[in-house]
Amino acid sequence: MKMWSGRFNHGPDAEFEQWQRSFPFDRVLLPYEVAASKAHAFALAKAGVLDSDELATTLFALDQIGRESVPDVDDPAIEDVHHYVETRLVELIGEVGYKLHTGRSRNEQVATDLRLYVREQIDEVTRLLAEFVSAFVKQAEAAGNSAMPAYTHLQRAEPVLVAHWLLAYVEMFLRDIDRLSDCRKRLNVCPLGSGAVAGTILPLDRGAIAAELEFDAPTANSMDASSDRDFAIEFVQALSFVALHLSRWAEEFILFSTTEFAFVKLPEQYSTGSSAMPQKKNPDALELIRGKAGKVFAEATALFIGVKGLPLAYNKDLQETQQPVFSAAQQVSGMVRVATGFMTTVEFNFGRMQQAASNGFMNAQAAAAHLVRQGIAFRRAHELIGKAVRLCVEQGCELEQLSKQDYALCGIDADEHFYNSLALEEVLAIHNVPGGTAASRVHEALQTAKEKLSLFLGVAHACT
Numbered sequence: 001m002k003m004w005s006g007r008f009n010h011g012p013d014a015e016f017e018q019w020q021r022s023f024p025f026d027r028v029l030l031p032y033e034v035a036a037s038k039a040h041a042f043a044l045a046k047a048g049v050l051d052s053d054e055l056a057t058t059l060f061a062l063d064q065i066g067r068e069s070v071p072d073v074d075d076p077a078i079e080d081v082h083h084y085v086e087t088r089l090v091e092l093i094g095e096v097g098y099k100l101h102t103g104r105s106r107n108e109q110v111a112t113d114l115r116l117y118v119r120e121q122i123d124e125v126t127r128l129l130a131e132f133v134s135a136f137v138k139q140a141e142a143a144g145n146s147a148m149p150a151y152t153h154l155q156r157a158e159p160v161l162v163a164h165w166l167l168a169y170v171e172m173f174l175r176d177i178d179r180l181s182d183c184r185k186r187l188n189v190c191p192l193g194s195g196a197v198a199g200t201i202l203p204l205d206r207g208a209i210a211a212e213l214e215f216d217a218p219t220a221n222s223m224d225a226s227s228d229r230d231f232a233i234e235f236v237q238a239l240s241f242v243a244l245h246l247s248r249w250a251e252e253f254i255l256f257s258t259t260e261f262a263f264v265k266l267p268e269q270y271s272t273g274s275s276a277m278p279q280k281k282n283p284d285a286l287e288l289i290r291g292k293a294g295k296v297f298a299e300a301t302a303l304f305i306g307v308k309g310l311p312l313a314y315n316k317d318l319q320e321t322q323q324p325v326f327s328a329a330q331q332v333s334g335m336v337r338v339a340t341g342f343m344t345t346v347e348f349n350f351g352r353m354q355q356a357a358s359n360g361f362m363n364a365q366a367a368a369a370h371l372v373r374q375g376i377a378f379r380r381a382h383e384l385i386g387k388a389v390r391l392c393v394e395q396g397c398e399l400e401q402l403s404k405q406d407y408a409l410c411g412i413d414a415d416e417h418f419y420n421s422l423a424l425e426e427v428l429a430i431h432n433v434p435g436g437t438a439a440s441r442v443h444e445a446l447q448t449a450k451e452k453l454s455l456f457l458g459v460a461h462a463c464t
């Protein structure tokens with residue numbers, strides 16, 4: 001039976017009727033629709049609408065509907081997931097099934113289901129991200145004190161520990177987890193009891209419904225609650241950050257896996273060959289992650305545009321906000337899973353990284369710092385070392401290979417301490433500030449990252 005045919009003389013145009021259905025995609029909301037319906041059934045019983053037998057029958061049937069898988073063949077008579085549950089309920093328990101819709105509206109139902117869906121996805125993506133971050137932490141630990149060049153403008157800038165570089169990504173992904181948990185806090189309120197727009201017509205215990213579904217509280221305003229999609233937009237925005245960071249990571253690993261860099265050895269499990277060029281090993285996993293990131297941003301944009309012109313309260317346009325949310329969640333989960341596999345199996349060419357960290361004048365700033373410690377103004381020291389670099393470029397050598405006489409020509413008194421300051425370990429060691437690349441600081445950062453991670457892993461476990 002249709003959910004709304006009484007006041008119509010004519011049925012809908014057949015094409016329009018099919019075209020406006022959401023069941024082909026909103027069926028993924030079934031577990032949440034069932035949970036929300038059970039919470040509503042309890043409230044109806046409390047309000048005297050269902051007697052205890054009717055409640056028991058309804059709950060039993062709802063559980064069964066939850067256990068059944070949604071039929072693969074899409075039934076064209078079913079409008080949406082709400083209609084599906086009602087239809088199935090009536091099939092199972094007869095006329096009493098129609099009582100469940102007392103005092104509620106699909107407007108609040110879909111708002112509730114979507115919140116429950118997003119909440120679960122947040123917990124899932126958090127768990128996946130925590131595993132991904134763990135892979136970085138393990139690689140950072142395994143890297144020990146190996147060094148590599150850090151780049152600015154994609155030109156060699158200063159040497160850093162490989163672990164320091166990997167921990168930069170740990171920071172990004174920990175922030176992403178934090179953003180998701182922040183979004184979770186705001187979304188965790190329950191629209192049920194808001195009715196179609198003005199609040200339910202029955203004295204339902206909204207606090208009990210919210211508690212049943214593990215929401216922190218009922219929503220505060222029925223008009224807002226039945227039409228708000230901020231939580232969905234915020235979620236997809238948070239996912240966009242994950243995608244953004246994954247994309248930057250993928251790009252850098254693609255670059256570092258080229259023969260030109262050869263810092264990263266592509267794991268065969270996450271690479272593909274070429275049908276034409278027998279020698280190729282291509283970083284497809286990384287390229288697809290970078291490619292899919294764009295799709296996630298597109299979903300975030302679709303949501304913003306979809307909602308921006310809507311007057312209060314519910315409008316059918318809101319049905320169109322579901323697919324971008326499902327799609328972004330699916331894309332990002334898949335991306336993080338593959339990225340975790342990649343990060344777990346990837347190997348680094350530490351020798352080559354160390355070698356690259358040892359030339360290209362990346363000790364120039366440290367050399368200037370040494371002169372500063374001797375009382376020379378930094379601007380002057382910069383100029384002097386700059387001259388020494390120019391000499392090196394002319395002679396085709398590194399700063400540590402210039403003779404004392406060469407330095408004297410540049411106006412630098414190069415004593416033994418000066419030469420010592422040019423050594424890679426010394427250059428790394430002077431970055432001895434919180435957040436810097438000195439070994440002791442990186443070790444500290446690694447410990448902090450592990451603590452944060454265990455906190456998030458704890459939260460993720462508590463939620464599942």
Ligand code: ARG
Pocket residue numbers: 022026080081106107110314316318319
């Ligand atoms: N399938 C609809 C949606 O996803 C459910 C709400 C329908 N409400 C209505 N007033 N037609 O938005």
